[in-house]
Amino acid sequence: MSYRIAIIEDDDLLRQNYADAFEKSGYQVESFAGRAEAQNIFQSRLPDLAIIDIGLGDEIDGGFALCQWLRKRSEQLPIIFLSARDDDIDIVSGLRMGADDYLTKDVSLPHLVARVAALFRRIEVMAEPEQNKANVLVSGDLEIDGERLSCHWKSELIDLTLTEFWIVFALAKQPGHVKSRDQLMQDSQLVVDDGTITSHIKRIRKKFAAVDPEFDRIDTVYGIGYRWKGDS
Amino acid sequence: MRTRLPVVLLLPVLVVLLFPIFGWLWLNGMQQEMMLTRESQLHQTTASVARTLAMNEDFVAVISDLNDNAAGFLHSTETNDLTLDGREQDWPDQIPMSFSLDNLLEIYFPYTTDSLGYELRVGNNIESLFLFFKVQDDVVVYRQLNNLSVHRNDHVQVAISTPDGSYSRYTFATIQPSDVTAHVIAPGGRALRQEPRINGRWRATDSGYNLEVAIPLDLVGSRFSATVVDVDDETTREIKYVMGAAGTGDPATLGRLILSPGPVARAVGLLPYEMVTVISRDDAVIVSSGEPPPSDQAIEGRAPISLNGQQFGTLVIRDGTADLAELVQELRIQLIIVSTLVLLLTLAAVYFIHASIRTRLGDIQAEIDSLADSRGRISALSPGEDPKDELAKFVTELAPLLNRVTQYNDYLERMASRLNHELRTPLSVVRSSLENLSQDSIPPDQGVYIERAQNGIQRLTNILNKIGEARRLEDSLDENEVVRFDLAEVVRGCVSGYESAYPEKEFELSLEVEQVPVTGIPELFAQLIDKLVDNAVEFSDGNQIRVRLTTENQSAILRVMNEGTELPPETTERLFESMVSFRNSEATSHLGLGLYVAKIIADFHGGNIRIANREDVKGVLVTVEVPLLRVTSRLR
Numbered sequence: 001m002s003y004r005i006a007i008i009e010d011d012d013l014l015r016q017n018y019a020d021a022f023e024k025s026g027y028q029v030e031s032f033a034g035r036a037e038a039q040n041i042f043q044s045r046l047p048d049l050a051i052i053d054i055g056l057g058d059e060i061d062g063g064f065a066l067c068q069w070l071r072k073r074s075e076q077l078p079i080i081f082l083s084a085r086d087d088d089i090d091i092v093s094g095l096r097m098g099a100d101d102y103l104t105k106d107v108s109l110p111h112l113v114a115r116v117a118a119l120f121r122r123i124e125v126m127a128e129p130e131q132n133k134a135n136v137l138v139s140g141d142l143e144i145d146g147e148r149l150s151c152h153w154k155s156e157l158i159d160l161t162l163t164e165f166w167i168v169f170a171l172a173k174q175p176g177h178v179k180s181r182d183q184l185m186q187d188s189q190l191v192v193d194d195g196t197i198t199s200h201i202k203r204i205r206k207k208f209a210a211v212d213p214e215f216d217r218i219d220t221v222y223g224i225g226y227r228w229k230g231d232s
Numbered sequence: 233m234r235t236r237l238p239v240v241l242l243l244p245v246l247v248v249l250l251f252p253i254f255g256w257l258w259l260n261g262m263q264q265e266m267m268l269t270r271e272s273q274l275h276q277t278t279a280s281v282a283r284t285l286a287m288n289e290d291f292v293a294v295i296s297d298l299n300d301n302a303a304g305f306l307h308s309t310e311t312n313d314l315t316l317d318g319r320e321q322d323w324p325d326q327i328p329m330s331f332s333l334d335n336l337l338e339i340y341f342p343y344t345t346d347s348l349g350y351e352l353r354v355g356n357n358i359e360s361l362f363l364f365f366k367v368q369d370d371v372v373v374y375r376q377l378n379n380l381s382v383h384r385n386d387h388v389q390v391a392i393s394t395p396d397g398s399y400s401r402y403t404f405a406t407i408q409p410s411d412v413t414a415h416v417i418a419p420g421g422r423a424l425r426q427e428p429r430i431n432g433r434w435r436a437t438d439s440g441y442n443l444e445v446a447i448p449l450d451l452v453g454s455r456f457s458a459t460v461v462d463v464d465d466e467t468t469r470e471i472k473y474v475m476g477a478a479g480t481g482d483p484a485t486l487g488r489l490i491l492s493p494g495p496v497a498r499a500v501g502l503l504p505y506e507m508v509t510v511i512s513r514d515d516a517v518i519v520s521s522g523e524p525p526p527s528d529q530a531i532e533g534r535a536p537i538s539l540n541g542q543q544f545g546t547l548v549i550r551d552g553t554a555d556l557a558e559l560v561q562e563l564r565i566q567l568i569i570v571s572t573l574v575l576l577l578t579l580a581a582v583y584f585i586h587a588s589i590r591t592r593l594g595d596i597q598a599e600i601d602s603l604a605d606s607r608g609r610i611s612a613l614s615p616g617e618d619p620k621d622e623l624a625k626f627v628t629e630l631a632p633l634l635n636r637v638t639q640y641n642d643y644l645e646r647m648a649s650r651l652n653h654e655l656r657t658p659l660s661v662v663r664s665s666l667e668n669l670s671q672d673s674i675p676p677d678q679g680v681y682i683e684r685a686q687n688g689i690q691r692l693t694n695i696l697n698k699i700g701e702a703r704r705l706e707d708s709l710d711e712n713e714v715v716r717f718d719l720a721e722v723v724r725g726c727v728s729g730y731e732s733a734y735p736e737k738e739f740e741l742s743l744e745v746e747q748v749p750v751t752g753i754p755e756l757f758a759q760l761i762d763k764l765v766d767n768a769v770e771f772s773d774g775n776q777i778r779v780r781l782t783t784e785n786q787s788a789i790l791r792v793m794n795e796g797t798e799l800p801p802e803t804t805e806r807l808f809e810s811m812v813s814f815r816n817s818e819a820t821s822h823l824g825l826g827l828y829v830a831k832i833i834a835d836f837h838g839g840n841i842r843i844a845n846r847e848d849v850k851g852v853l854v855t856v857e858v859p860l861l862r863v864t865s866r867l868r
Contacts, residue, residue: 084657
């Protein structure tokens with residue numbers, strides 16, 4: 001059974017392009033131009049994953065409303081915001097509403113498809129009994145599961161978005177090794193400017209600090225990038 | 233601040249200066265006007281005084297009596313009660329009348345100057361008429377004791393009219409210098425008797441004799457003549473000369489005597505004018521009182537004294553106008569004083585107004601200056617209190633304008649963001665279309681075009697990201713994230729990063745101090761250095777890029793130097809403005825946002841940024857100066 005992806009995007013051409021790409025990758029695609037028609041269908045049947053644009057036609061924040069509406073119906077449904085807006089405030093609001101990831105429209109189709117695949121992979125792994133720990137990285141207090149895309153610090157779950165997860169994963173894989181912003185962008189499959197990486201790091205630190213106020217493992221190496229401080 | 237009165241504010245002062253000028257001219261006009269008025273008043277007064285005089289019977293009696301004879305006038309001087317001692321020292325100081333050759337009435341011997349001459353003084357008080365003869369005579373012949381005749385010797389003869397109009401003649405002669413009594417002389421010339429009421433004193437002198445007599449006024453009318461008769465030969469006793477103003481023998485030829493103060497003089501002496509003169513019909517001065525006023529200020533009134541169509545004389549009143557000139561002078565002085573005061577007050581007022589306007593303008597300037605922050609953003613105008621004056625109103629009226637500018641500014645800012653946003657969707661359409669296409673099998677010779685298109689898309693995306701960068705940067709200027717950090721460490725890290733990022737360039741880092749503590753956001757500062765080095769690399773012709781960090785006067789100074797194209801002159805400040813670039817648009821896209829971003833970050837750190845051409849070699853030097861660790865920083 002192939003996964004069913006819902007694409008809610010008000011630009012017809014773009015929506016069609018996304019739909020084509022996902023169909024080519026073997027997914028079923030339902031595409032909607034607006035919130036109302038999407039909700040109409042979702043009322044009877046939820047998709048397996050939703051890709052939502054924030055501005056939907058006349059509704060400037062229609063995507064946010066749709067996300068909240070979907071979250072109320074399903075805690076697990078993977079939701080990705082895909083928007084032209086790249087303000088921090090939009091990203092923060094989108095993620096706060098429970099989206100799994102927030103991407104700007106700069107993202108390339110292969111990257112987008114890879115993210116979707118990763119999210120489905122996580123669902124599959126979660127469904128399996130917890131035995132396969134092949135792709136689990138443990139470094140001191142950090143435990144990071146490459147299959148389930150989950151991250152624990154001192155045994156507490158850190159709720160990271162997919163992008164954030166990949167950044168942490170890239171850093172933690174090689175403790176003490178400085179990762180430049182470019183490398184992090186590649187690893188997290190982002191096309192963004194330096195400032196965006198900085199704000200991702202900022203958000204990641206906050207999430208860790210929420211669990212452990214003493215958290216100081218992500219080091220800034222000014223002018224170069226970031227590194228994960230291993231246990232000394 | 234230098235205080236200078238604008239010329240415009242001096243205008244009121246000039247206007248005030250006009251007042252004394254006008255006042256001066258007005259005073260001159262007024263003086264002339266008053267002179268004319270005075271003169272016409274004087275004419276009227278003269279005419280009315282003349283009429284009054286003409287109606288005064290005594291005056292008319294005297295003046296008509298005086299008028300009917302051609303002989304001269306004799307003015308009597310007012311005196312005290314004189315002692316009849318033949319000495320003249322108790323007489324008032326006046327020039328006596330002199331008689332000599334010209335006054336010889338009868339000559340019986342050839343005349344020499346030595347033989348006879350005399351001076352006559354005439355004076356009166358309210359009781360008596362006084363006469364003083366100072367006779368110069370070479371030989372004095374006295375009357376013989378046994379001789380009846382009084383005329384065959386040196387003697388003095390006086391003829392006067394009496395108040396009742398009759399005529400008396402008296403002779404004064406003596407046998408030796410002593411008291412004398414007048415002899416009444418009959419019309420025939422014979423001495424009739426002595427007149428005991430008329431006495432005198434004969435006194436011998438070195439040059440002749442003095443005779444001083446007193447005649448009671450009730451014997452004195454308005455006519456008078458006196459002669460001195462000279463006899464020099466003791467034996468023959470012949471008369472040699474008779475000398476006087478007029479003869480004494482004929483009542484008709486007597487001269488006129490004007491007693492002092494007399495009815496005429498009394499009448500004119502009472503008039504409050506400087507000089508009053510009565511002139512006879514034949515233009516002789518009958519009476520005159522006072523002194524003539526200075527001629528340049530004198531005004532004159534003239535009126536005939538006439539009764540029943542008959543003119544007796546002319547009244548002339550001369551008056552000075554010194555009091556008028558004095559008054560005008562006083563007014564001028566007052567005018568000058570008042571004008572000076574007003575001028576000073578006006579100056580003070582103008583200065584005060586100027587100063588207060590200046591202060592107000594300064595306040596307004598400061599207020600307006602504070603409206604725009606260092607990045608040229610306009611903050612809303614603080615809603616002022618009720619406008620106190622026009623200036624405050626002006627500022628208040630600026631508010632809508634500023635609001636419009638603010639709105640426009642906002643619009644421009646949103647515009648960049650909207651453009652950024654709006655372009656992204658169609659850009660994504662192109663990109664995703666290309667990506668969909670590239671997944672399909674296409675002829676390899678076509679693939680290169682897809683690659684080029686994708687390359688173009690990437691460049692467009694980079695441009696959009698750069699446009700958004702400045703805006704996102706401003707959003708991230710969060711004071712709450714300010715920490716203390718070591719700038720040296722950041723610079724060191726950055727430079728080692730650039731060494732790998734730009735392997736073809738040689739970076740020369742010089743850190744003079746081990747630690748450079750500052751406060752701020754290290755990531756942002758790294759971004760600033762990125763921008764500067766990015767620029768330096770792009771503009772660089774040579775290989776070497778120098779980065780220096782020093783401390784000076786509580787400031788950390790970062791210098792980034794490259795070799796290469798110099799900046800066009802007078803552009804250095806503008807380079808920090810958004811979207812300003814002087815780069816030849818060759819290779820990569822350049823929006824001129826780099827230095828703008830750098831300036832925002834430098835400003836946020838309380839510092840400044842300057843760009844200039846290098847002095848040592850051809851190239852550009854960018855200097856960033858930020859304060860060292862602030863003691864009162866908002867460190868958390």
